[in-house]
């Protein structure tokens with residue numbers, strides 16, 4: 325891990341507040357009104373927020389929220405822009421038939437910059453109102469609202485993979501679920517000299533955001549984690565379920581600096597006390613020593629036969645710290661979805677894997693980003709990007725692709741070559757000796773040396 329790359333950019337507090345308070349998109353409002361529905365923002369300080377939360381819970385097949393849970397969520401929801409669609413003709417007109425929440429956050433991109441990004445969450449449509457275009461109106465509405473607010477990118481994590489490609493989103497960072505047979509793994513990694521200690525949940529709640537904020541810019545795909553998520557990991561809300569099963573440890577280096585922490589739960593096997601299972605809920609390491617020390621601690625726990633963790637990278641150094649790599653069963657899933665809204669701003673913010681010039685001919689079904697763009701990446705990884713005028717011709721490798729495919733490559737985790745072979749992208753060899761050389765050039769330029777990752781759901 326290198327600390328030479330510094331964080332830069334990110335969303336300012338006034339922009340975040342303006343986006344939260346901004347209006348709903350007029351085009352979607354008109355469309356929903358024509359169908360007898362009312363599309364509006366919801367105040368988290370009013371009673372309507374409780375009904376909105378109940379609708380979200382129902383949409384995700386959860387049980388009804390208690391008054392204590394609502395109070396606790398309300399207290400932690402100040403960062404969100406909350407929107408609902410209401411059906412005044414129904415018997416419970418105060419309960420929305422559709423919900424969405426969004427907020428202006430930071431997305432880490434290749435090279436250490438943070439780009440302001442519209443995070444979208446809590447997308448539900450009541451089963452009584454499904455498949456009438458309400459979700460489409462809400463999503464298009466949020467994307468247009470983000471564009472109107474000058475936000476260059478949107479992002480989300482998904483319940484189903486098939487939902488969001490139609491709006492230009494694509495999985496740009498995958499997550500790896502790990503299940504490690506600890507009796508078989510055999511630690512061969514470093515054994516740093518610092519110390520591991522148990523700490524209270526309240527302490528780990530304080531530590532996690534500080535440690536994460538210090539390193540999140542180093543991994544493309546990570547975001548600024550909302551405080552409510554840290555409370556959930558640490559089990560520090562008054563209504564947290566099974567908080568008592570969470571254990572927290574920190575790693576302190578020999579200089580006395582706390583450099584990492586982990587939260588995990590142990591699930592005993594009552595038939596065989598040597599076969600307990602450990603779920604790692606969150607592990608944050610500010611350097612390689614902390615990473616090795618924390619994972620070694622977890623893999624060498626007595627009476628534990630299996631350690632699992634579900635939001636790891638596809639390229640964890642951990643794999644090279646165990647003697648038997650087959651002790652780790654790794655399953656990979658689509659996870660961080662990205663949707664570029666402003667191609668010039670988005671592409672100028674990230675760094676590139678190699679120098680080179682590309683013309684990107686982008687097709688966007690929603691019309692937010694359609695156009696031809698010239699990207700000129702320099703040897704230091706920075707790039708200048710500009711929209712080409714109609715009919716302007718440039719002698720450079722031309723990549724024709726949809727906005728979803730461009731978004732898939734944005735964090736450097738999906739190669740143009742893969743997308744070409746999948747029939748999703750076309751490359752014109754202009755300026756290159758052959759198509760295969762042109763594809764290799766485009767893949768090198770848009771690639772990145774570290775796999776992107778996102779360590780939470782939102």
Ligand SMILES: CC(C)(COP(=O)(O)OP(=O)(O)OC[C@H]1O[C@@H](n2cnc3c(N)ncnc32)[C@H](O)[C@@H]1OP(=O)(O)O)[C@@H](O)C(=O)NCCC(=O)NCCS
Pocket residue numbers: 383384446447448449450453454455456457458459460461481482483484486487490
């Ligand atoms: C997913 C959900 C929000 C869709 O709402 P909806 O109002 O029925 O969706 P729409 O009628 O606007 O459909 C929009 C498009 O998505 C498609 N679609 C909707 N649900 C889909 C599903 N589950 N799988 C695949 N496609 C789906 C529709 O066919 C339609 O396609 P088109 O416009 O390209 O022709 C709704 O079913 C829901 O609340 N599900 C449970 C909660 C959930 O999973 N939310 C998503 C969290 S990430």
